[in-house]
Amino acid sequence: MSVPLYQAKAELFRTLGHPVRIRVLELLQDGPKPVSALLLEIDVEASNLSQQLAVLRRAGLVESTRDGASVMYTLSTPDVADLLAAGRRILGSVLADRDGLLVQLQADGRGR
Amino acid sequence: MSVPLYQAKAELFRTLGHPVRIRVLELLQDGPKPVSALLLEIDVEASNLSQQLAVLRRAGLVESTRDGASVMYTLSTPDVADLLAAGRRILGSVLADRDGLLVQLQADGRGR
DNA sequence: TTATAACTTGAAGATTTCTTCAAGTTATAA
C-alpha cells in the first residue's frame, strides 16, 4: 500500500511535465490569481486549463478557493519556486544553445 | 520555429517523470557507474534500463563512455542534484499537508 | 425567474509513453 519514494518523486516531476502546468505555476509565483487571469496569459481553452488545474490540485501543488463567481488559485507551498529555479539552471547547463533558448532563459531568470 | 521556453522546461521535467530514471540519476550522484552496477540496484530488465538511459541521454542529463566491455554513465551536470533535492523538499511539504488533512478528515468522521 | 459569466466535469478519440521481445553490437575469454 505504501508508494515507494522514488515513485512519488517521479509522479511529482511528471506533474510538472506539461507546458500549461508549468506556466500556471510560474504565474502563481507572483501571488494568487483567478482562473480568468490565467486564461488571459495562457493560450488554451477554458476546459483544458481546468483539466490542467485539476492535475495540479490532485498533486497538491496548488489550492483553490471560490471568491464570488470566480475561483482563486494559489501555490500550496513556495518551495515550488525552488523547483522551477532548479529546472532553469539545468536547462542552462544542458541546453547547447538550440535556437536561442539559452538567451530566453537568461532573460527569464532575471525577470523575477 | 523556436521551441518556447516553457515547453523546454516541461520536457525536462517529463524526462524526470519515471521511477527508473529518477533512480538512475540518484545513483549517479555518487559518481560514474557502469550499467551493470545500475542493474544491481534497480529492479528492471536490461533492455528496459537501456531504453530509460537512452531517454536521459537524449535529454542531455547523462553521458556515456565505453570502458572495455562495459559502459560508464555520468551526470552531465551536477545541477541535477539540486533539482532532485528541490523535489524532495516539495514532496516533504506536500505530503505533510496531505497528512494533516488526513488527520483532520478522520477526526471529522468520528465527530458525527 | 431567466440569463449569463466563470468554471468544472466525464467521456471519448488521438497521441505519447512504456514494457517487452527478438535481434544486433562490441569487447574479451576460451
Place this chain on the structure above:
DNA sequence: TTATAACTTGAAGAAATCTTCAAGTTATAA
C-alpha cells in the same frame, strides 16, 4: 574461431496522458 558477457536498438502491443466536446455547477445580474 567460437562463445559469452555487457549493452543497445527497433518494433509492437499495452497503458497512460491529452485535447476537445457536451453538459453541469455556482454566483450574480437583469
